Amino acid sequence: MSLAQLHYTSAPQGPDGPGGPGRPGGPDGPGSRFTAVTPGIPGSLLKEAEPLLGYESPRDAPTHPGVAELAAFPQAFSHSLLSDGTRLLARAVRTGANGGGPAGSHTHAVLLPGDAGLPGGGLPISAWNSSRWASAAPADGFPAQLEALPPSGLLGREALVGFAASRGPWLPGFLASLRELTDEAPGRQDTGRAARIVLVERDSADVALWIALACAVLPRDRADLLTFTTYTRRPRDARQRIVGVLPGDAPEPDGRDHGCRVHDCTAPVPPEHAPTPDVWAGVAARVWLGRAPELFTEAAALPGGVFAPGALAVVALCADLAPGPDGRTAAADWARTHARALGDARLRRLVEAFQAGAEDRTAAEFAALTRLFTALPDDLGQRLAAGLAPELRAGVADHGPGIARPVELLRVADVLGVDCTDLLPGLAQRLARSLLAEPEAADTPDLLTVLEEHFELRTALLSALDALAAEDPPAAVRLLGRTALVLSGVQALPHLRMCAGAPWAPAGGGGDGLAALHAALRACGVSPFTDPLVLRTAVQLVWDGGAPAPGEARRVLSETGSDAHRAAGTWRTLVRAALDSPADSATATATATGVEDADAAALAHDLLRCFPDELEPRVRGALLLLEFAGEIGAGRAGPPWTERVLALRAEAEPVEPAVLARVFGTLTRRLLSEERPEGELYALIHCGEPQLLTAYTTAAQEERVRDRLRTAPAYTADCFIAWSSLPGANRAWDSARTSLLDKVLRPAVRALSDEDTASVERSLERAGLHRAEEFRAWNRPGALSRLSRRFGGLGRAR
Structure with a gap:
């Protein structure tokens, strides 16, 4: 079959064209025109094709190029769809000057029927740089017979994988755009309104490689109909789906406002780990970088279509290529529903691939593997579980920040039957610390679910929380105020139970602090004589980290005794009650009558008697000062008063302002x-x-x-x-x-x-x-x- 041809040139021509008057543009005719056309091509088709055949030189191109400069001009190799379904395959090149005038251009084009490709079955892009393309019009004005456009060999497999490696950073984005264009509604015409990919390269040969790479990915029927041009000055007006431009003609990467997906391969290299939301594109890029483009054909034969990320990831895994965590997740989900399509041998190979350790495995991938596990035959499921066990156990034992991943992995381990019982105490400790630091994390569904499913973990977690609550009761109060943790059961959990009942009407708010302390201790269910630490928790909760009034502190000490306070460390709180309790306006009446001062002095006396070994010298001096003031106020102190007060003050420096106020107030009232x-x-x-x-x-x-x-x-x-x-x-x-x-x-x-x-x-x-x-x-x-x-x-x- 001979191909119908068109020759179109911008070189100066004679007035009549080849063959005399009436022919469409003669060799001596002026301007751009058809210089040779296969007989029988309708004039309407020529009129539609003509805008697609012109050539516009680069903006900085020389007007009178030499031979070397002509070779550097870009080739406009294009494949376009005409309105009647005919396809136009054309190559336009810059030609030298004719008779000293400016340089012209020549376009050689062939027409392909809509339902047939190139002779020999080649794709349109395979004709790039074919030896049969002419760079000038036939001298007699009649195209020579053209049976085929044999490939040049420049777009072979090795050339493509080498090019893909050189364009690795841009591959995922380009392939994502290719999938988007291919997935658009069928029947959409390649008009100026159609979306297109714009490739910015310095050499049109590189654009041809991009197009060949795209065709290698697509199914044969779609690759055969893919329209493209390797060079244009006006990408927004182009009718093809893939368009090549030089850097100076690149449109702004403005998203889809003008239907252009711009990929500038002359710009700085994108980040190596830039996110690729299109999973298929990410896997496809890895396939190219793995030098295995034949996997696209293999994946296309599987259920789900050519752009199914799971199918492509499955064949990549079976070929020992790493499709990344998102790809592995897609492969697991796809294999769960299409296991029969893989066959026994390939399914076993896939399970082996999943068994291999992966440092970047995500929680989503583990969840997908869990779903796959339930769909596998028993023997393969056990092999998968055994292979994942070390990784799961390491994840559950991980001491990294956050609690979501260990909890998720524990759930996966449960489904796969991986025993993590020995890891639960450590996990419970980490969970407890994390929950107290970030109470909002307790509301996550995964945590609540795993606590319902894991009695051992729940028990260990509550015990760990109870121990930590003794160290930081306010944090436990915040946690229990946000979470649905239930404290019913046989565990004592005294500190958590007190925190769950907070607030206990602390004395600082005007309530009865001693009654609140009694209520908190009753709620915990443990006597402070049995476990003195519950006394510390109760004191912190009731007085909210502050100190009781001196009278309250004295009664607390009297009721519980010094041993419990010494073991709990709450004797320090009692000391603060004596030394720091202010004699402010709120206690003015009590101060005037000596009640508050008497309580502080009596408390100081009790503290000196009960904790002689615990008090440091300065604190002892301050308490002695208070005690002596009480003696003065009660009329039991003999002179000298002033001298003794000032001497004790010197030993207790720096003295708390509240102590000085009480002591000086008592002394001066007596004076x-x-x-x-x-x-x-x-x-x-x-x-x-x-x-x-x-x-x-x-x-x-x-x-x-x-x-x-x-x-x-x-x-x-x-x-x-x-x-x-x-x-x-x-x-x-x-x-x-x-x-x-x-x-x-x-x-x-x-x-x-x-x-x-x-x-x-x-x-x-x-x-x-x-x-x-x-x-x-x-x-x-x-x-x-x-x-x-x-x-x-x-x-x-x-």
């Missing part, structure tokens, strides 16, 4: 009473301790002192004598006495009746006439009063 020992006020004045004198001034402004000043003239006289004494003793005392006289005593005296004022003066006269005179001068308005405040009060304090 403001008439029953203070002789010389204590003198010691206070001469110590010059700013904090202590500030505390004294603050205590003097309490309501009980103001009330005494208003109602007890003798007390008022005593305060005047004390506060006007020893001016200039030190700066701190001068500041304190001025504040006491002006802000405390003067407002109280001004509010007294004349009779009460006279009573104050009489009390002062009994202490010495000069005291009364100083008082009258101090109480007199005006300048004299100011002078008296400055120079009066030369006596000694008591």
Whole structure:
């Protein structure tokens, strides 16, 4: 059969064309035109074919190329579909100048019937660089008979596998685009609206290799109809499905906005491990890189079609090629439903391939292998399980981050009958730590399912969680607040049970801390005398990491005894209750009556008695300070007070602010009473301790002192004598006495009746006439009063 031919050229031609007037373009005719056409080709077909036959030089091409430059011009080798089903196979090349003019081009094309391919059965792409392509029009204007277009041999198997290796990074993306184009709805025409692959290469011969590679993947009927061109300047206007361009003509890789899947092989190499969402494309790329393109034909003969990733992965595995974790997963799922199509020998070979260890095996692959296991004959299933056992056990024992994978692998091991009993304690420990660190992980279906299925794991996990809850109760509370873990059963789990009942109305929230502690200990079901650690957990939960009030702490110590607190380590919490509990506004009333201070002092005494070996020197000093303050407040301490307090403070530095507030408050209140020992006020004045004198001034402004000043003239006289004494003793005392006289005593005296004022003066006269005179001068308005405040009060304090 002779092929119908077209010759189309842009070289300057004569006015009539070959053969004289009436022929379609003569050798001397102007412009681009047909220069030789097989007789009988309809004019309408020529008109449709003509736009497909032109040649546009690269944008930077020389106008008058030499011989070497002409050889470097790209070839536009194309296969196009015409409207009547006829196919147009053409090769366009740049030609030299004619008569000194600009260079032209020549296109040699053949027409192929829609239902027949090239003579000899070759694919259209096999005609690339065939020796029968002409680079010039026949001299007589009549095409010579053309029986075939024999292959050049440039696109053979070795050339393709070598090219695939050189384009490895771009293979998965190209093959994914090829599958997408091939899977589009049948009957879609190759028009300008059709989606296309755009290949950016510097050499059109490389584009031809890409096309040949695609045809080797496709079934014969689809490869025969694949349209392409190895070169164009206008890829968006091309009618072919695979289009080659030079780098300067590449469209932007803008997704599918213009129907172009752009693969720029001149750009930087894509990342080696870039994700390939198309599983088939990933496996197909590995097949090419494994130099085994014949596997595409083998896979196409299996159920599922040419683009079934599982079928291709199966034949790859049987050929000792690694299809990757996604490919192995697809192979396992495909084999589960098509095992009979493989035959016994190939199925056994597939099982052997799955048995081989794989460091990149995913949980999804293990799940697929589990499903395959249930569909295999017993002997093959046991072989698969035996081969996977070491890998499964290693995965269950893995100490890496996260809990999802070990849990998933344990479920797989259960289905395959792989014994992991000895690994459960270690897994339970890791699960417990992970769950406490990330409580949201407890809601995963796989974990809940495996806990329902595994009594041993559930038991070990709850025991591990209970032990960890003793170390970090708040973390266990967060976990139990998010998960459906049930604590019923025979396990004691005292710490978890307390955490499950939280919150226990901690005392810091205004509740009864001691009652909450009792409730928590009842919930755990274990006595603190049997297991002292439950006391620690209960204390942490009730007081939320803080400390009880001193009175509560004293009762807790009394009820449980020192041994339990020593073993549980909660004696430190009791020490904090004594040293850190603030005497703030919330406890102002208690402080004023001495109840809170008395509790703190009594607790300090108990702690010194119960934990003599545990207390460090500084803490011991602070507790001794509190204890002595309690003695002062109870009236049991003999002098010296101030000297002893300051000495104990020096031993306990740095002293907690709450301790200083309590001790200085107790001391100064006693110094403001008439029953203070002789010389204590003198010691206070001469110590010059700013904090202590500030505390004294603050205590003097309490309501009980103001009330005494208003109602007890003798007390008022005593305060005047004390506060006007020893001016200039030190700066701190001068500041304190001025504040006491002006802000405390003067407002109280001004509010007294004349009779009460006279009573104050009489009390002062009994202490010495000069005291009364100083008082009258101090109480007199005006300048004299100011002078008296400055120079009066030369006596000694008591």
